[in-house]
Amino acid sequence: MTNTYQDWYQEDLAYVHDQGFSDYALSAAPGILEILGQNEINSSDQNLIVELGCGSGILTQALTTSGCQVLGVDISAAMIAIAKARAPQARFILGSMFTVDIPPCAAVVSVGECLNYLFDGANNLPTLANFFQRIYKALQPNGLLIFDIAEPGLDSCDQATQSFVEGKDWLVLVEKSENPRQNTLTRRIITFRQVGEQYRRSDEVHVQQLYQSAEIADLLMEIGFEVKIKRSYGQFHLPDAHAAIVAIKPAKTA
Ligand SMILES: C[S@@+](CC[C@H](N)C(=O)[O-])C[C@H]1O[C@@H](n2cnc3c(N)ncnc32)[C@H](O)[C@@H]1O
Incomplete structure (x- = not known):
């Protein structure tokens, strides 16, 4: 049986995620705003931020409240419906981050291990390499890519x-x-x-699909990004076996 976009984060799970699991994005938001600010990406109509896997719009709301222009992308229609109500100033696209057109932007952000999901087929290092290339092209010089991933070792034993x-x-x-x-x-x-x-x-x-942060960093550096692997967004320490990646597209590229 083929899965469709309707199969994940349907209405009830989208509601439950929004009601019961918003802490991650809420806690990550101040640290992400801090990184954006340190890189002079702040409230300005010139600075579009693309949020991939925006879910129910928790980070989206923090970004728009701070004055940023945001485009949210998510594969779940139920999530997008909640996000639209929460962050009405943002624009939203229903679709997969791996295929959607990423417009010219100052930053791309994604919180909550969205890049790990295998919702729309193969998600492996070649898919990610292609995805990062597209982001690199879309980013302005000094543009930022910030995201977190789940690594192997979340559950060390083989048992459920x-x-x-x-x-x-x-x-x-x-x-x-x-x-x-x-x-x-x-x-x-x-x-x-x-x-x-x-x-x-x-x-x-x-x-x-679980990835080692070092292999993701290598992919990004091959494309031309400068990369930092972090274990926290500001004061928010990520759970075990999670890493945050901050990648900068250098102003001058060879
Ligand atoms: C754990 S939730 C995190 C949501 C939100 N970022 C947050 O932190 O509250 C993962 C989100 O990624 C979205 N997602 C997973 N794969 C996706 C894909 N290929 N394209 C777009 N969104 C995707 C899911 O629909 C879901 O909303």
Whole structure:
């Protein structure tokens, strides 16, 4: 069976992610704004910021509130619908970051391990190399690419782990298993969301390709970026087996 864009972060999981898992983007936002500011990318109509995997628009809102012009891209229509309500000043495109046209911009940002997902087919180092090339072309000189990735080692044992999180009108159950041979992480996600008197069940399976930050940095440097690998966005320390990458397109290229 072929999956379609409708299969991931459907209405209920998009709602649950927004309600219960916004901390990551909220905590990352000040550090990202700081990096942008340090590189003189701040509130200006000239400075377009493209946010890939914008989800429900948590970082988008922080960026637009600080005066930046933002284009948000996400593969989930339900996520985009929430983001539009949260950050009405931004523009949004529904589509995959791996195929969408990236317009000329001052920065490209992506938080929440969005580059790891295998939603739209192969996601491997050649796909990423091509993707980074497109971003490099779109960025202005001194432009920035900031994103975080999940690395192997999230779950060191081969066995699946199960957990749940609950909110006032929802419950989410997650079974996680890492395949160390293929460097993939699979999350089986079951949500129950209250609709009237009843709880509605939805099921999704998300598979991610895990990358070592050093191999990603090598790809970026081959393209011409100057690269820093970080373990935090400002005061926000990333979870274990996560890295943030800050890549700059130098002003003068050979
Ligand atoms: C963990 S969520 C993070 C959302 C948001 N950045 C945040 O931190 O709240 C991952 C997001 O990446 C999006 N995503 C995954 N693969 C994508 C792709 N190929 N193109 C665009 N969006 C994608 C998902 O739909 C989802 O909204």
